[in-house]
Amino acid sequence: MSCSLGISTGSSGVYSALVDTDTSTNAPGAVPAETRFVSADQANSNVGDLVRASIKLMTTQVTDGSEAPRSIGVSYRTDDQLASIKSSLSRSPKQVRAIPEPAAVHAYLAETGKTERYDTTAQVDVGDQGLTVSVVDHTGEVLHSDRIDALAGAGIDRALVDFVTEKAPGHLRRYTDAELLSARCHVAKEQLSTATKVTIDLPVDAMAITRDEFEAIIAPDIERAVTFIREVVNGSPRPVGAVVLIGGGAHIPAVRSAVAAAVDLPLVEIVEPETAATKGAALLA
Incomplete structure (x- = not known):
């Protein structure tokens, strides 16, 4: 198997993907990959x-040695x-190609054929920060880019x-470890992308949160x-044909539906939107 390594950078950590670049064995539009995530923390x-x-x-x-990547691309x-x-x-000692993130995402979208019908797209990256x-x-050139918190x-x-914290009784708030609670809320946020109700464990009791509440x-x-x-879309230098949602926040159903309604354009959805730049970096490497 021929493979390339792609890495995408974010404030919460970096994603890595070993992408199978053997086009003779891959299904059309498929980007087979094995992914990992290295999380950032205070010490790293x-x-x-x-x-x-x-x-x-x-x-x-x-x-193993037989499957070592032939090339490495890192999006930034x-x-x-x-x-x-x-x-x-x-x-x-390894040669690494640095790639702007929009170009990496575009390469992934081009490989999968998801945006081939559009001359211009708007990549909406819902990230950690x-x-x-x-x-x-359509060439991958960034015509305009802007950011908001x-x-x-x-x-x-x-x-x-x-x-x-506000909903929990006083004694639970007093004895809840802040770091642990933050981690459990992060997991609950991810689970609510597919579940309509989740439970967060607290020191004395558990608390249920619904997707409607979230x-x-x-x-x-x-x-x-x-x-x-x-x-941004209305002020684009060229008419935008479709919006592409990427980043971890693209999993949230309310975000997807709100964006689709706001721009009145086709919404391109990706199975793993947080790894689009990672896989694209591997393809461009």
């Missing part, structure tokens, strides 16, 4: 170091991320923590986000 938050750790993980532990969002990646890999809208033409995954987690919590943030998306 430097993007470049996380990328280096991911390369080591994917080339020495996930594969900002100039600061690019500088950090170059610094951490400056002494690496905010939302980015990038208008990209709405719908940040970390902010949604904090809002859910505040909701649980959507009410994030409703103001969604409204702010879709207003921003609409402005």
Whole structure:
């Protein structure tokens, strides 16, 4: 099997994907990949170091010698991320190609054929620290890009923590470990993308949260986000044919439906929207 390694960078960690590039054995439009996630924390938050750790993980532990990736691509969002990646890999013997994230996403979409009918698309990245809208033409050129702090995954987690803390009786609030509660709220947020009700374990008792409650919590943030998306799409230098939702926040049903209603354009959905740039980076590598 021929494979390439793709890595995408984010504030909460980096995704890695070993992508099968043997087109003779792959189904048309398929991008077979094995993915991993290396999480950032207080002791390990430097993007470049996380990328280096991911390369080591994917080339020495996930594969054997016969399946080592022939090439490596790393997508980045900002100039600061690019500088950090170059610094951490400056002494690496492996050749790594740095790729702007919108270009990596475009490569993945082109490979899958999901956007082939559109001359221009708007990539809406709902990430951990905010939302980015990038208008990209059919060649992968970024025509315009803008960012807002709405719908940040970390902010949604904090809002859910505040909701649980306020709803819980006083004695539960007093004895709840803040870090543990935050982690459990993060998991609950992800589960509510597919479930209509979840339970969060607390020290003395458990608390149920419904999807309706969750959507009410994030409703103001969604409204702010879709207003921003609409402005960017309407102000695009070229007419936008479709909107592509990527990033972890793209899993939230209320986000998908609100964006679709706001822009009145076809909405391109991806099975694993958080790994689109990762797989695209591998393809471009």
